Amino acid sequence: MKDYRRGIYLVPNLLTTGNLFSGFYSLISVFNADYLRAAMAILVAMAFDVLDGKSARLTKTTSRFGVEYDSLADLVSFGIAPGLLIYSWALSTYGRVGWVAAFLFVACGTLRLARFNVQVGTIESKHFVGLPIPAAAGVIASLVVLDHHILRMGTEIKPLLILGLIYTLAFLMVSTFRYRSFKDFHLRGRKPFHVLVSAVLVLIILAAEPQILLFVLFAGYALSGVIERPLAAVFRKTFKRPAPTRNPSSVPPAGHSHNT
Numbered sequence: 001m002k003d004y005r006r007g008i009y010l011v012p013n014l015l016t017t018g019n020l021f022s023g024f025y026s027l028i029s030v031f032n033a034d035y036l037r038a039a040m041a042i043l044v045a046m047a048f049d050v051l052d053g054k055s056a057r058l059t060k061t062t063s064r065f066g067v068e069y070d071s072l073a074d075l076v077s078f079g080i081a082p083g084l085l086i087y088s089w090a091l092s093t094y095g096r097v098g099w100v101a102a103f104l105f106v107a108c109g110t111l112r113l114a115r116f117n118v119q120v121g122t123i124e125s126k127h128f129v130g131l132p133i134p135a136a137a138g139v140i141a142s143l144v145v146l147d148h149h150i151l152r153m154g155t156e157i158k159p160l161l162i163l164g165l166i167y168t169l170a171f172l173m174v175s176t177f178r179y180r181s182f183k184d185f186h187l188r189g190r191k192p193f194h195v196l197v198s199a200v201l202v203l204i205i206l207a208a209e210p211q212i213l214l215f216v217l218f219a220g221y222a223l224s225g226v227i228e229r230p231l232a233a234v235f236r237k238t239f240k241r242p243a244p245t246r247n248p249s250s251v252p253p254a255g256h257s258h259n260t
Helices: 008-033 035-058 062-095 096-119 133-151 158-173 193-207 210-239
Strands: 125-131 178-180
Touching: 008 035, 008 062, 035 062, 035 133, 062 096, 062 133, 062 158, 096 125, 096 133, 096 158, 133 158, 133 210, 158 210, 178 210, 193 210
Parallel strands: none
Antiparallel strands: 125 178
16 A cells, blocks of 8 residues: 555656556547558557657656556557457458457467566576467568558458467467567667668658658567577587687697696
């Protein structure tokens, strides 16, 4: 009871409310069949979700209330909103098969959030266990934006593609694949030269084709947890330096010493 009498931290919880509002606005847009606006609202909710966590850590205003409130907002913005969006946008013609797939995404996203809440403070912060639900929602939202501007998938291809995508994302969210959290990445300090080159390339692509870049980033992150460790093992095995061999002639005979 004492924790509630102390009050709550204003800034991070206001940002979380912005996340929740964006998710609710996405739902309203889906009801109005404005799928592009619904997808953009999910992406805006992601920005609020990043900012509320950053602000809480920077100002040291994290709290149990904030964690629970953030999870509830995430369920709306990154679970229910993308689930309803994907059903209305691509799967409604499939009837029961369509809404079951959409519900599977919501259910796995909810399980992912519940698992994250009970693991807070017990696992290393550099990695997430399972695909984070905002990233899964980002794949869906960025695909809707990409299709609206560039792909224009037909009614025959789109439902099949989306069904496969939904089941894949649902599995990744409840999997035990490890995903980088990037919480240890800081802009201050010196960075390798290739980081600057990569940042410049990302900015160029963002200016030229932002729809493509958004989808590539989200889809690439969703795949990273699956392929990062196998690729790292292959690289270590391929580029591992051979152990130095000792010349037998340089080894002194047993029982003798170089010291005189």
